[in-house]
Amino acid sequence: ETGVTQSPTHLIKTRGQQVTLRCSSQSGHNTVSWYQQALGQGPQFIFQYYREEENGRGNFPPRFSGLQFPNYSSELNVNALELDDSALYLCASSLGSYTEAFFGQGTRLTVV
Amino acid sequence: GESVGLHLPTLSVQEGDNSIINCAYSNSASDYFIWYKQESGKGPQFIIDIRSNMDKRQGQRVTVLLNKTVKHLSLQIAATQPGDSAVYFCAETNTGGFKTIFGAGTRLFVKA
Numbered sequence A: 001e002t003g004v005t006q007s008p009t010h011l012i013k014t015r016g017q018q019v020t021l022r023c024s025s026q027s028g029h030n031t032v033s034w035y036q037q038a039l040g041q042g043p044q045f046i047f048q049y050y051r052e053e054e055n056g057r058g059n060f061p062p063r064f065s066g067l068q069f070p071n072y073s074s075e076l077n078v079n080a081l082e083l084d085d086s087a088l089y090l091c092a093s094s095l096g097s098y099t100e101a102f103f104g105q106g107t108r109l110t111v112v
Numbered sequence B: 001g002e003s004v005g006l007h008l009p010t011l012s013v014q015e016g017d018n019s020i021i022n023c024a025y026s027n028s029a030s031d032y033f034i035w036y037k038q039e040s041g042k043g044p045q046f047i048i049d050i051r052s053n054m055d056k057r058q059g060q061r062v063t064v065l066l067n068k069t070v071k072h073l074s075l076q077i078a079a080t081q082p083g084d085s086a087v088y089f090c091a092e093t094n095t096g097g098f099k100t101i102f103g104a105g106t107r108l109f110v111k112a
Helices: none
Strands: A005-007 A010-013 A019-024 A031-037 A044-050 A053-057 A064-068 A074-078 A087-094 A107-111 B010-014 B019-025 B032-038 B045-051 B056-058 B062-067 B072-077 B086-093 B100-102 B106-111
Touching: A005 A087, A010 A019, A019 A087, A019 A107, A031 A074, A044 A064, A044 B100, A074 A087, B010 B019, B019 B086, B019 B106, B032 B062, B032 B072, B045 B056, B045 B062, B045 B072, B072 B086
Parallel strands: A010 A107, B010 B106
Antiparallel strands: A005 A019, A019 A074, A031 A044, A031 A087, A044 A053, A064 A074, A087 A107, B019 B072, B032 B045, B032 B086, B056 B062, B062 B072, B086 B100, B086 B106
């Protein structure tokens, strides 16, 4: 079991609402990446944070935004929720790039 | 666009046999490759990784082979066990290590 924890585990939101998902990285890990995993598919990279700065982004619109805090925990914010945003959201922490990434169990978001 | 794909969506093997899961990647500039295992209800779990300057890397019961000429990656699991049943993803990371792309996954069934 990894030291990466995500909250909440499940969430139901209405279309148009905003949501904040949280991730506590493994101790000492300064890099956090967020992924969206639709049912039956592989995780899709949203963005990566390194020492509180976004240093990489996938093909997601600006309504997906994030933060990383001095303790390296992180948030994913999604505005103007759409039905297609329903998915499992995963965060992964690592000690920099090219090193083993540890995933949390994810937050299951359902948009109705 | 960038993509990481898998040849076989499902693989069924007998307990004790060796398993081989294949993956094709499209970005020749990727320089870091990872195999993940994902069990139902859990986040992906790191299995093994390989840098682009290597052809082969071995772990405990697992071996990853990288063929850069044909942009092919494979995961070999020796003496497959029921606990190996899961979905396996290959992933590639771009130069700089700030963007990781996952494939769609292969489901491995191990028959007792």
